[in-house]
Amino acid sequence: MPPEVTSAQKSSDPPPRTIDVFLDCRTWRCDESYIREKIPFINYVRNKDDADLHLLITTQGTGSGGNEFTLQFIGNNEFTEVSRTLTYFSAESDTDDEIRNDLNDYIKKGLFFFLANLPVSESLTINYIPTDLQDETQTVDEWDSWVFELNADMDLEGEESEKEFSLRGDAKAERITPEWKLEFEIQQYYERRKFNDDDTTRVFNTESRRADLLLVKSLTDHWSFGGSSNLRSSTRDNLALLADGSLALEYSIFPYEEFTEREITFLYRFTGGYNDYNERTIYGKSSEFLLEHQLRSNIRFTKPWGEFRTEINASAYMQDLSKNRLVTESRLNFRIYRGFSIYVSGEYAWIRNQLSIPAGNITDAEQLLNLRQRFTSYSYEIRFGLSFSFGSIYNNVVNPRL
Template sequence: MNDYVLRIFIDYEECDMDYIKAEIPYVNYVIERRDADVYILITKQPTAGGGTEYTLVFIGQKLFTGMSDTLRYNTLATDSDDTIRRGIVKKLKAGLVRYISRTPLGERLSIDLLEEKAVSKPYDRWHNWIFGIDVYTYVQGQQKYNFNNINTSLSIKKVLENWKWLNNFNYYYRYNVYKLEDTILINESKSFSGMTNPVIGISDYFSICGYGSFYSSSYENIYLSSGIALAIEYNIYPYSQSTSRKLTFQYEVGYIYFEYYELTIFDKLKERLVKETGSVNAYIRQPWGSVNLSLRGSHYFHDFKKNRLTLNTDISLPILKRLSFKIFSYVAMIHDQLSLPKRQLTEEEIILQKKLLATQYSYFISIGISYTFGSIYSNIVNPRFE
């Protein structure tokens, strides 16, 4: 082991690996986690101030089996990408010290400590309230068509350790023009929505929350939908472990008022309904892979046949060495389209998707297999012609 160089594998797709390799050149980077001496799993979750908390888990393998460490790095909402990658590299270097010290490179290891500064709790004149305004426009066109979209949003939130209050307001407008030989087709739609959502933590495993919301969509024939709801959530694992594993059960019941642009297939222009919703959500991120599943079911009390069941999956698993399997899918069984217009839709409305179409199901699925072979190392950085 006199000339041994530590081999690491970093499991985080959003890393700037070229930058990391340039800043930490004294280890070998391998392309398969089973070949690594240290497997580094990086996860993230949003913080109250709009920033991000990164969790870096160092797991020893081979000669370092049984050794593990966890470090955290917090960013601000205003931090640049360069600031963030420098902070992650700093944590990576700190986490690798324990392992490098047990290799021949440990003889050349030097540790410096910056001058200690007193840290005091900062004065916050906003009292943890955070406001965000986003305005996005999208314009595309050529001689025969042009697309014009605008999307705006306003968020107001306050997040503390045991409770939070989230408020969101959104507006979307689309105006698309298609120029044919003898006619011009216009696809115009708009929607707006808002929600207030106070959440209270009861314990490390239980939370309750309330919802107040409104919604409008010309595409869905909903002039105005407004409602209130109460919900409870139970997490099998402590919320403190949510970056690596989470299994939650949610139950929600709420009252909703609907007002429609046009008469619906059920001969309604207005109605008041009570809705019940239940869901199971699982998230696991471990060295053996990641699994993100969500099963959600709902129905209206006035008619249990008016229901919906959806399943979302996002799974990435290493099957064998250097062979991995990935699946991303969405499947829905739909029996609650209460807002469908009673009249027959025109061909133009159907082709241009001006209106929501009747369906009993909806799905999307993407499956892939990835296999890598050859050298186990990926140390070299070459940015030419990128």
């Protein structure tokens, strides 16, 4: 185990000259108050422009059900040309307390490089915990990278004139290695709504089931090939049964290992499937075989100034190319200056492929309760926000009272 950096300084005493750090943690797994409390030998500032060091922490899920944390130590001022990156892996079985303690250890290891020549280093100690390296190298995974997950929940709500009951359940199995990715998941959902109005009682049921299988082979640092299969039924979507299978090829401009920092990918997917409908559709179909092709592109950059991501997804049925859909979604978080930042997000869908819409009019109850999919030619959503803060540049004190 690598050495651990600890502080011999009491947290109530002002530390000797140290560095100003901007903590930029972009994951809900970060307990920033805990970090500031347990690592008191640096100054925490509220804006990256005031910092000697920008600590950017991002995360992504791993094949074992855990998380991979990437810690980027980006120097500023006298450390402008200095940067370091550390990676920490947490297991799915780790508790939140174990994760935050281990993450703090990695933060301290990365900080020591920048603190070594400053007066504060005189108050730091390095502890070494010996381990049996031979045992570590011979560790055997008895599960061979397989991870299984079961989830179930029940929701019961009510008042005098309205009652709602729902059940959800899903089971998932996955095995992810550098060469292969295998995921299988089944889901079940049932909802019952009951309304009492004078002497009238109305009951509405919604139910859906699905099973998904995904298999992906890593070809190179930039290419992946895979296949998937789906089974689905849904009262809302007028599907007694949807069964399909697809093949896909994906190209990544940047190596996949740089996913936490930057990503530009292009995917082509060809799908063949069968739809069996609960009710005859607006196109007069009770069932049909379909062939579909899809193009998708993902772009994402996570940088000290913020984050940008966009996705473009286009698909069309080969029997009739006029039955198609184009969806684009973008989001920008941008720190303009010191405490001023903005975010903009938007989504637009051009919809021409709603083949399962049932014939006949939708009732008021089905419309208000969203019990049945409705015909539309487009959908959109736009969000905009900003934040501005000013005052002391420091953010060292932790006070959990009340």
